[in-house]
Amino acid sequence: MLLLDEIESLDSDSIVCRKTFHAEEFFFQGHYPSQPIVPGVILCEAAMQAGACLLSTKIAADMTDQATGKVPVATRLNNVKFKQMVKPGDTIELHIRLTEQVSSAFFLNAKVTVNGKLATRFDFACTLADAE
16 A cells, blocks of 8 residues: 655655545545545554655665665654644645664654645654565
8 A cells, every 4th residue: 555646855864755645545435434534544654654765765875784675664653643634635745854763773753744734743763674
């Protein structure tokens, strides 16, 4: 389930991506039938996918024997706040920033906006796991 449409910008410590939600997406069927909104877990997943893209480029740039064959995997979410509803037809912008790296642990900050307003924000951590 890919939740990113495009990468708008990318540098060594941050990425900005976009995703437009369409009324046909499966999760709108039950969330909620007469008032569809994007589930919060989907917003978090989209942000973590953007974070994985950022870390994948960082891992490729810093390719070491230790990072070969590894993929970033989320290990925790902290301070999750939902501020604005996201509805079918809305386009979100995902701003992810790498705040710290300790060995193979990566700490990131996510901000998701819709129509220029903060929809979701949280901190999360990832580690490198075997791709197999």
